[in-house]
Amino acid sequence: MDLYCVMGNPIEHSRSPWIHARFAELTGETLDYGRRLVPLGGFAEAVAAFRADPAGTARGCNVTVPFKFDAAAIAQHVSPRAALAQAVNLLSFRDDGVHGDNTDGAGLVNDITRNAGVALQGRDVLLVGAGGGASGVLGPFLEAGARRVVVANRTLGKAVSLVQRHAALALSHHAEIEAQELDTVTGSFDVVVNATASSLTGGSVPVAAGVLKTGALAVDMMYGPPAAGFMAWARDNGAVPRDGLGMLVEQAAEAFVTWRGKQPPSAQVLAELRALVSG
DSSP states (O other), X not given: OEEEEEEESSOTTOOHHHHHHHHHHHHTOOOEEEEEEOOTTOHHHHHHHHHTOTTSEXXXXXXXXXXXXXHHHHOSEEOHHHHHHTXXXXXXXXTTEEEEEOOHHHXXXXXXXXXXXXXXXXXXXXXXXXXXXXXXXXHHHHHTTOSEEEEEESSHHHHHHHHHHTHHXXXXXXXXXXXXXXXXXXXXXXXXXXXXXXXXXTOOOSSOGGGEEEEEEEEESOOSGGGHHHHHHHHHTTOEEEOSHHHHHHHHHHHHHXXXXXXXXXXXXHHHHHHHHHO
8 A cells, every 4th residue: 555644743633634535536546644743853753664664655745834844854855846945845755765845835826826716916925934834835926926025024034044045036037025024014915824833823813914905815824723813813804814724735736746646626625625624
């Protein structure tokens, strides 16, 4: 049996096993996909244990918080988008070693443009956070035609580093890009993305409501109960709220294509998953 899994901490809430099982069912693939809780500081050991699992042949794993930088560190080969992000959410185990990729950005952009029906061309985007989640989506936002992207973070240096790494890409797409401190963000935006762990930890919304243009799309990368506070804040302040469920499905679809070479019907699976979690 070909084995896959999602690794993270926490992990019990993850819907990835259901998504990949449904993808496999709809595309006629046979695989086993599970969850693995990884101790903090023990990512490399967890990957080694998974690859040694006697139940089958480990082919790859998805990586969620807080291990996306750890995954980048153990990958022997990385895709250009993962190299730019310096964060990996997808590992593939091949004969020539461990391959790392980052499907977060493509997943988020696909969800925003296809599923939410919001064009990014010419839009102003606020990316809240500069960790592994934000690192993976900045490049795809620029490639999707965003006019201006501001990265806001509590530690300004991390935001500056992320922006500097993407400066050439921004220039090639004629986009403005800048770093700001989280507490003093200036301007208002068409799209606001919360890429921090504030929702996961039950924290308050990390930015003021003034960053939202009327009718802006406000996306939390989390989904389910953790995203409820951010979505209520967005709704109460005249924005259109969206959780990270669509991003989860779309980044999983990118992973499935990498692993199995087949494009799953992601819109169908997203609709089924929304019905499942709201039922």
